[in-house]
Amino acid sequence: MTWWKRNNRDLDRELRSHFDLLIEEQQECGLSPGEARNAACRAFGNSTSIKEEVREMWGWTPLKIVIQDLGYAIRALKKSPGFAVTAILTLALGIGASTAVFTVVDSVVLEPLGYRDSSRLVAAWERIPTSPNPFGPNPRHADLWAKRSNACTGMTLLRQGTGGLAVGTEHPRMVGTVASYSNLFDVLQVTPFLGRGFLPEDGAAGHDNLVILTYSLWQSQFNSDPNVVGKIVRLNDNPKEIIGVLPASFHFPNGNALHAFWSKQSASSAPEPAIFVPVAPNLERFDWNGEYGNWIALARLKPGITNKQAEAQLTSLEAEILQMMPANQRGNGPGGLTAFVQPLQEAVVGDSKTGLWLLMAAVIGLMLLACVNLANAQLGRTLSRQREAAVRTALGAAKWRIVWNSLAENLLLAAAGGVAGAVFALAGVNLFRHYSPVDLPRLSEIHLNVTVLLFSAALTLGSSILSGVLPALRLSHTDPQSSLQLGNRRALGGQSRKLRSWLIGLQVFGCTALLLVTGLFSKSLLHLLHEDRGFDTGNVMVAETSLPTNAYGTDQSRIAFYDRVLENLRAIPGVQSAGMVSRMPLEGESWIEGFQRVDRPNQESLINLRWASPGYFETTRQTLVAGRFFEERDRNLSSAIVSQALARALWQDENPIGSQAMTEGRKFQVIGVVGDSRSTSLKAAPVRMAYLHYKDRPQYATVFMARGPLPPEVFAGKMRQAIWKQSPDIMIARVKTLDSQLSDSLAAERFQTLVLMSFGIAALLLAMLGIYGVLSYSTAVRKQEIGLRMALGATRRKIYSLTMGEAGVPVFAGLAAGLVASTLAGHVIKGFVYDTQAVDLTVIVIVTALFLAAAVTAAFVPARRATRVDPMEALRPD
Secondary structure, three states: OHHHHHHHHHHHHHHHHHHHHHHHHHHHOOOOHHHHHHHHHHHHOOHHHHHHHHHHHHOOHHHHHHHHHHHHHHHHHHHOHHHHHHHHHHHHHHHHHHHHHHHHHHHHHHOOOOOOOHHHEEEEEEEOOOOOOOEOOOHHHHHHHHHHOOOEEEEEEEEEEEEEEEOOOOOOEEEEEEEEOOOHHHHHOOOOOEEOOOOOOOOOOOOOOEEEEOHHHHHHHHOOOOOOOOOEEEEOOEEEEEEEEOOOOOOOOOOOOOOOEOOOOOOOOOOOEEEEEEOOOOHHHOOOOOOOOOOEEEEEEOOOOOHHHHHHHHHHHHHHHHHHOOHHHOOOOOOOOEEEEEEHHHHHHOOHHHHHHHHHHHHHHHHHHHHHHHHHHHHHHHHHHHHHHHHHHHOOOOHHHHHHHHHHHHHHHHHHHHHHHHHHHHHHHHHHHHHOOOOOOOHHHOOOOHHHHHHHHHHHHHHHHHHHHHHHHHHHOOOHHHHOOHHHHHHHHHHHHHHHHHHHHHHHHHHHHHHHHHHHHHHHHHHHHOOOOOOOOOOEEEEEEEOOOOOOOOHHHHHHHHHHHHHHHHOOOOOOEEEEEOOOOOOOOOOEEEEEEOOOOOOEEEEEEEEEOOOHHHHHOOOEEEEOOOOHHHHHOOEEEEEHHHHHHHHOOOOOOOOEEEEOOEEEEEEEEEOOOOOOOOOOOOOOEEEEEHHHOOOOEEEEEEEOOOOHHHHHHHHHHHHHOOOOOOEEEEEEEHHHHHHHHOHHHHHHHHHHHHHHHHHHHHHHHHHHHHHHHHHHHOHHHHHHHHHOOOOHHHHHHHHHHHHHHHHHHHHHHHHHHHHHHHHHHHHHOOOOOOOOHHHHHHHHHHHHHHHHHHHHHHHHHHHOOOHHHHOOOO
16 A cells, blocks of 8 residues: 555645645735634635545545455454354355355366367167167167268267276276277367377277276376386286377266166266277177167267257168168067167266256255345344444435445455355365265266356355345435434334344245255155165175186186185075176166067067076075076076066966076076066166076176175175185175165265255254344344333243244244245156155155244244343333
């Protein structure tokens, strides 16, 4: 402020010089020095007013006013540290939560995918008549799409999975893999920053031992070695040469965000893609009708081509494909195949978009409740400042100065809350990335950016204005004469009390709506946790393994390995049963195939196919409805076990035991029927399942299970020993209890409910604080009235009723409005809750009782204080 002091000194010298000249002029006219000075004073006028006018012409006066009022606001807040700390923490939590959630929404939903011209990237799917949902296309169909379609500049096929990566002599670690045609990075228009991309000849037999690493894997596994290109690693026990490293900005969606078929359940172990491998599959080994849902087709549209145009062209090619199909492979019927083209970002984000916007709505509602609470607190301070505002108005202060003076305090509070909120947001984003459910798309891309910071700044400014405008306007309309009179000040206090009661009603409304929505999510989660699953998860340990194709390339070698591991597991002391299955339970649908009776080939049903060993059903304790489970004799037979839903669909009231069925072009005899189970997802009805003996198609990836009352830590270690006893090079992707797998399968629902519950508790506390503040303020204003009532014989019970009844109207009005709003919101969130109605009487009763209990608790302390008013002291004049 040196410039300001220098200008003031110059102005003082100039005015003093002008005043001295006036004195000299008066003395030249014959006046004495004293008379000349008095005459000069009269001619010169008010020097302070002249200084103010000159300073206004400098243009710095508004800045000085701002600085002065901010300084005054700081001093005022120092006198009320409790209020200042409470307000800052309230705003910090509101701004921090809102900024953190908006960061997720912006990174996942709003921000385009990190590829060049990403709006032209699409996913191409096929629809078949036996399923309402689209699937990844048959590789033969996709190959014809790529060759004959002129709507795309390029089309590629890929499939996601996991692999065991070993460097040196270490145990293999699980990494996410993407096996794709060599043109994947040409379609995405991504260039490695080290090495090279795939060439057209890569992926063919003899040229498929190449890999490209992601930037994060290069950093973590190879310590950012600039000479990594050319080094050899082992992937699933096969040597692979590193030919490139992708840039740090490259992120590819994992198997949950971009999967080859639509499932209501995600895998709890879908890692981020870390290694890309070229493939060039032999199309001759694929049937024309089948292999749906195993591959994903991505394409880049030509400029000017819309999704609908590309879809129409691919659908027309589907008609040609049907004509090319051999007659014996048209199981789905002619005219049943159509194409579906979807923007890649829409395919990646999927249903997560609606859930994130719902979360954003909840946190914005919490932010508004925080602003209303702060406005309510500021209204309470307004009455104590009305006399000050009246005096300033009487002395000529402009209304805008009084409004600004009041808003300056809120601006300081919001600024402090905004800075603290930004820190909370950064911590919240890190926690979100660490603890959020694995199926959230683009999780690795979530970060703070300029858009988020601008949102946070706008939120800070908006909260300042929203929470301060009502108190400021009330002060600006203060009548000096009325405010300086005791009776009128009480009347103004009564008007302020009414306004604060309305604000309390608004808080109760928002809090009730949020709590009721949270209640619906909580009840949905409870239903899922206690749903009849059709299998028992207690005391079961599971271990997922993946065999290297190099050492276990033959069916017999894999069967021998599984047999020995099962023997080792059953030999563990305390183990009651052990078995294996080809897919981890509760990780969605997979290996979807057609299943039909041999005697009625026209009746076909889509099923989830699994390969299992003897002991699997005994370990999971699924119900045997008819027939028998797998036994050792089935090793030499072609046996199948079907679920009850599949038996009803194909055999109706007939007994399927002993019947012949066909799947994958092979015949099997049905030996058993098991009860329906929710082994693919707890959130969907049991799907039709068929189980084949594991020797019929021994998988490279499989899941071992063992049941026994052993401590989980001990059990997990013994399972690893049982597997590594056969081969220390086997990749064990994960070892966990089946209870943990069940819990992980509901990670998204649990996380969503936890976040909403946190917001609901915060909103409830804010509403309680608001009710407490209103009644405390009301008790102080009505102190003389309460004293008079007590002097006239009012009992404490009457005072309790009077005080607590004051909050009754806004609380019940807010509850009623919140019930209506939650009913409307319930219809919006119906797709996110399970077995829960939009209007649930149980949830309504619980939330209403909870809120009324909270309201009574918040009102009790002010009411108790009112009953202790001394009538003699209360009736004494101010």
